Amino acid sequence: MTTYTLQSDLQLARQLADMADVISMDRFRAADLDVSMKPDMTHVTDADKAVEAAIRGALHDSRPDDSVLGEEAGEEAGSDGSHRQWIVDPIDGTANYVRGVPVWASLISLAIDGVPAVGVVSAPALGKRWWGATGLGAFVDESLGSPTTTSERRIHVSRVADIADASMSCSGLIRWEQAGKLKEFLSLARRVWRTRDYGDMWPYMMVAEGLVDIAGEFDLKPWDMAALVPIVQEAGGRFSSVAGEPGPWHGSAIATNGLLHDAVLDAVR
Template sequence: MTEYTLADDLALALQLADTADTISLDRFRALDLVVETKPDRTPVTDADKAVERAIRANLERARPDDVVLGEEYGGEGAAAHAHRQWIIDPIDGTANFLRGVPVWGTLISLVVDGVPVVGVASSPALTKRWWASTGAGAWMLDQTAPTTDHAARRLEVSKVADLGGASVSYNSFQGWDDAGHLDALTRLNRTVWRTRAYGEMWAYMLLAEGLVDVVGEFDLKAYDVAALIPIVREAGGAFTSLSGGDPLWAGDALATNGLLHDATVGLLAL
């Protein structure tokens, strides 16, 4: 089996994101967009499927020995126990995408022995891309910046050390309600400075940029969080389940600037 460096894998992930952006942006706000309802009652568009097919085809050529897990076409074998596994969410925020809301993006991650080590979150409608690999920091490219400043910027989480001064994104009221944890959300809301539901991968990227201090949500799959974990961690933050455990397969997530993590887990006491 060929050995690859993390730099090799990150470069491939960024190339995959380029391909995804071209496909998804072409279908964004398209009048002939095809929308279906999956068995779990969530929507899927022709763009979701096309992006995942293209990424899978490229991975089959570039990394034929690796396992792939994607939202639309599933996984191969014992996905959670694979040595090298690419985890793909072709369009995170499909509901936004089909309504024409620009907060959505493609999530691409490489997980090695159960640990996400490469993550790319690309949001072409916001003209932003975030990425990280273990030990190499977290980065963002903002194409809306002045033309003289189209350079990647290293990301760093905030230094807010008191929950009373924290800005929190809880993703959705409904998600906390469905999970039976509205009391915990109410405690959090009454303790912190500010709460907003930014939603989707964007909330976590705002955290990595130092603009939000805590993000928590329920009803998640591995493809929702795998790419986000290394970006938040490499920006200096903490990323666990809401109870403080491993977040990849937990079904929920808590990301913070690190300084607030233990206090937030304790306050939620799920």
């Protein structure tokens, strides 16, 4: 089995994001966009399917031993004993994509032994891309799609240490209610300085950039979270489930600047 460096895996993930952006932007706001509903009553478009198929094809050629887990086509096993899994959400925020709202992204991650080690979040309609890998830092490019300029920079979470001074973006009020946590959510919301729901992947990337201090939600799948984890953590933050469990495997997420994490978990538990 071939051994790869995280640097080469990150480079590949960014190349996959380049490919995804071309496909997704070509279909964004297209008059003939094909939209249907999945059994879980979420949208899927021809763009979702095309992006994931293209990424899977590229991974089959470049990382044939690795397994792949994607939102649209499920899990594809790699070679026996492979401890590397690519986790793909071809378009996170498909409901926004369908309505023409530019807050959506392709999420690409590599988990090693179940721990996300590489993450790329590419939001071409916003002109932004974030990425990170264990030990390699977290970065943003705010000139995505520009042929003449680049604005890559390293990012870091905020230093806000008091919940009363915190900006919070916890999405899906109904999901907090369905999880039996509405009382806790509202109590926390009353304690922070500011609450806004920016939606989908964006609040977590704002945490990584130091623009928001707390983000979280329920009813998530691994492909919704895996790419976010290394970016938030490499920016100096923390990422867990609402119960404090590490990783993207537990159906919920809390991301903070780290300084606030224990206090937030205590509040929502």
